[in-house]
Amino acid sequence: MEGEERIIKQTVEKEMARSYIDYSMSVIVSRALPDVRDGLKPVHRKIMFAMHELGLTFNRPHKKSATVVGEVLGKYHPHGDSAAYEAMVRMGQPFSLRYPLVDGQGNFGSVDGDPPAAMRYTEARMKKITDEVMADIDKETVDWTLNFDDTIPEPTVLPTKIPLLIVNGASGIAVGMATNMAPHNLSEVVDACCAYIDNPEITGEELLQYVKGPDFPTGGIIYGYEGVKEAMLTGRGRVMMRAKTEIEHTPSGRECIVITEIPYMINKAEMIKKIADMINDKKIEGISYINDESDRNGLRIIIILKQDAVASVVLNTLFKNTPLQTSFAVNNIALVNGRPELLSMRDLIRHFIDHRHDVVVRRTRYDKRKAEERLHIVLGLLIAQDNIDEIVHIIRASQTPDAAKQTLIERFELSDIQASAIIEMRLRALTGLERGKLIAERDELMKLIEHLTEILENVSVQMQVIKDELLEIKEKYGDERRSEIVYASEEFNPEDFYADDDMVITISHMGYIKRTPLAEYRTQNRGGVGAKGSATRDEDFIEHIYVASMHNTMLFFTEKGRCFWLKVYEIPEGARSSKGRAIQNVIQIEPDDKVRAYINVKSLADAEYVNSNFIIMCTKDGTIKKTRLEAYSRPRQNGVNAIVIREGDQLIEAKLTSGNAEVMIAAREGKAIRFNESTVRPIGRVGAGVRGISIEENDEVVGMICVEPDSKQDVLVLSENGYGKRTDLDEYRITNRGGKGVKTINITEKTGKLISIQAVTDENDLMIINRSGLTIRTAVEQIRLAGRATQGVRIINLREGDAIASVMAVPAAGDEEEVQTAEGAENGAETPATDAPSAEE
CATH class of the missing domain: 1.10.268.10 (Topoisomerase, domain 3)
Structure with missing residues (x-):
């Protein structure tokens, strides 16, 4: 009977519910979640206190880690020794904690996921910063409780001077809930705490001025700000992290991606293995070699690309398919008075x-x-x-x-x-x-x-x-931020960071692009040989030059009939003598495609503007197409088809018009046709266009101009041997579209074939670049008006074997100093073109 009295009858459901609740609350309160006050879980707090009791301060010798673990297990934390040791090791890893609390000696693991050495081999003591965590603990500043066997008192919380939960973050999985808190920069957090002390009514948005966002120990880039803002204001959000990368060149000239910082909590060795497996499985194209060159000076992973690979395309593929880009799901749950709560930055x-x-x-x-x-x-x-x-x-x-x-x-x-x-x-x-x-x-x-x-x-x-x-x-x-924040383009206006200056955009024959301030190009007299304009490889030369202001949007049209968008400030800047950057790294065009023309517009958001303006395109065989600008007002990263190009043909020019312009198309053999734009019916993006000029089988179109009414522009033509002239537009009679045209320049062996046609006024300068890379900028007003059928005058002196590569009319340079006469230029530039000094030198 006595035995029966000690038996309590209970249903399985009630007993399981009670036991599970007890277990889950024990895990939540006593294991997995940090306290909001000192930011520590119980095991970390006990390790810190045990080291404090052992006198392992930063200015005392290290002691064996086994000593610390034994102290923790024997007095405060009767659990597995490996759990306590791993917790202590993590507090000493500079890649795990933004501000490590333990000073480890020996192998404490690595960012490659290598395990630490056994506790009998390693030693530990507290960091200097940990003194601030334990400061004043002996002055009755915190509550104490008895340990598991009621023999030794231990603190229920540490009197830390440092907001550990915010600066080091925390992660843990409890029962039915989890926490994942990002680390932050101590200097920023202190500034925010001071701002809160000065104004306890400060809002979460105002605190964003002080704490910019998470600051991960491994650095990297925080990509986009919406997730960061949401996490700071609500306690829950998704922060996108990217590796920090640079594009470099190997000694052989091949491009390579160099990774110097990786996202937080990413295993470097596993990441490299995953990339290598994807390369072997042909899931990522364009990579020939990957190697880890990290050493004690820092992290460095090098990815060498194949000869025809596009660096930006490969990099974006890596970001999409590998841990080079990963997200950090912020979930700020911590114990407040023993109860788990979701906390915003202001609450913390x-x-x-x-x-x-x-x-x-x-x-x-x-x-x-x-x-x-x-x-x-x-x-x-x-x-x-x-x-x-x-x-x-x-x-x-x-x-x-x-x-x-x-x-x-x-x-x-x-x-x-x-x-x-x-x-x-x-x-x-x-x-x-x-x-x-x-x-x-x-x-x-x-x-x-x-x-x-x-x-x-x-x-x-x-x-x-x-x-x-x-x-x-x-x-x-306090220290500087390690993680850089890149704000998404829709969240701020990048134009605010750039002055609206005029830029010269140059594109070489082999597809290198750069922008250079227009002021760097100075005026010379007619007949000069020019200043050094661009450093190119021996077989390369500058083929296109354009002028646009920094805030403009540029539409790039390729010879295959594709259209791409780019803000001018997004084009890489380079000095006048620099080579520039491969255009495939700037816009995602095919390797065998080339940019042939651009449209420069102030804004694509103005509905009235885009509906009242047109784009006229012309191909090498004389086809012409007219489309409303509105069809190109929705930028896409991968570009769109602008015109159907038949086999053997290619796009050579695209112009922006008002719908009432006079169109002139010139052919290589010296013929030109003039007709009104209104004779060409606008069609959509999908279409091949109509006949603009009829040319012989061995002839080809070299250019097209569109002259607006009352613009007072003349027609300027230039031959490949440097001869050119200005002619009044009215000397060209208006004919029907599709005709053979009339003579625009007298082609002789001395002049060479026609190379360019431009619409100019006296307020223009003419910028000419030849195949050797030299440039000349001369005032159009120095070129006299001549008849339609004459051969013109010499515009630029060419060396033997050289020829004009590209011509562009640009705004006049004003009162800039004239640097050379024709004779002085000829005497001062006898070195080979690729090594020639600038004319100013």
Whole structure:
């Protein structure tokens, strides 16, 4: 019967529910979630306290890790030794914690996922910054509880001066919930805490001015800001992380992607293996070799590309398919008064400041009590100094110390503590010097007590103490951000960072592009040989030059009939003499395609503008097509088809018109046709166009101009041997579209074939670049008007074997200094073209 009485009948469902709830609450409160005050889970707190008790401060020698683990397991944390050791190791890994708390000696693991050495081989002690975490723990600043066997007290929280939960983050999986908190920069967090102290009503949006976003120990790039903002304001969000990469060139000239920083918590070795497997499985094209060149100086992974690979395309593929780009799901759940809560950045700061306030008040009370206790003793010692003869007589006349103490208490109205201090006083305390020290100590203690009393009575003074201590922490341990934040383009206006200056955009025959300020190109007189315009490879030469302002949008048209969009400021900048960057790395055109023309527009967002303007395109065989600009007002990263190009043909020109322009098309054999734009019907993007000029089988179109009414533009033509002329537009009669045209220049062996046709005024300069890379900029007004059928005058002196590559009319340079005469230029440029100094030199 007695045995039956000890049996409690319970259904399985109720017992399972009760046991599961007990287990889950134990995991949530005592294992997996950090406390919002000190940012530590119980195991980390116990490790810190055990190291503190062992005296393993930053200025003491390291001790075996096994000693620390044994102390933790034996006194505070009766769990597996590997769990405690791994927790301690993680606190010492600079790639895991933004501000490590443990100073490890030996193999503490690596970013490749290598395990740490066994605890019997490694040593550990606390970092200097950990002193700030343990500061004032002996001053009754925190609550204590007994350990698992009720023999040793341990703190329930640490009195940290550092907002550990925010700066180091945390991650843990409990039962039914998890936490994943990102690390942040200490300097930014301290600034935000100070701002909160100054204004407790500060909003989450205002705190974003101080804490820009997470700051991961491994650096990298935070890509986009919406997820960061959401995480900071709500406590939950998705932060996109990217590796930091650079495009370099090998000694053989091949492009390579160099990775110098990787996303947080990514295993480097596994990442490289995954990339290598994808290369072997042909899931990623264009990579010939990948190697890890990391050393003690830093991380460096090199990915060498194949000869025809496009670096930007390969990189985007890597970002999409490998851990080079990964997301960090922020979930700020921490224990607040023992209960899990989802916390925003403002909540985290508020709870930390509340904790610091509690610590400062309790510390001040402790310091005040200790100061008062010492003052009480000092006052008693001073009474003894004043009555030393009588006190000596009382002590000598007493049979026991207790009797002497009782007599002193009664005679001088002393407390028990004061009487005990007098009896235990040494004879040396009777000297005059010791009396002076006691008086000085009394005065100092009275000042200290007054100061501490003021702190306790005034909350604003308490907050100032917290703020001063935080600023001191920032001064000692604050550092620069490691993670760069790249704001998405729709979230800010990049044009704000660029002046709206005119730029010269050059594209070489082999497809290198750059932008250079127009002011770098200075005017020369007609007949000069030109200044060095671009450093190109021997077989390369500048083929196209365009002028646009920094805020404009450029539409690139390729010879295969594709259209791409690009802001001018997105084009890589280069000096006048630099080569530029491969255009395939700037816009995603095919390797065998080339840019042939551009349209320069102020804005594609203006509905009236895009519907009232047109794009006219012309191909090498004389086909012409007219389409509304509106059809090209929706940029796509991969481009769109602009015109159907038949086999053997290619696009050579595209112009922006108002719908009423006069169109002129010129052919290589010297013929040109003029007709009104209104004779060409607008069609959609999908279409091949109509016949613009009829040419012979061995002839081809070299250019097209569109002259708006009342523009007062002349027609300027230039031959490949440097001869050119200006002709009034009215000398060309208007004919039907599709005719053979009329003679525009007298082609002879001396002039060479027609190379270019331009629409110009006296306010234009003519920029000419020849195949050797030299440029000349000459004023159009220096070129006289001539008849339609003449051969013109020499515009540029060419060296033997050289020829004109590209011609462009640009705005006049104003009053810039004229640098050379024709004769001076000829005398000063006798070196080979690729090595020639600029004309100014």
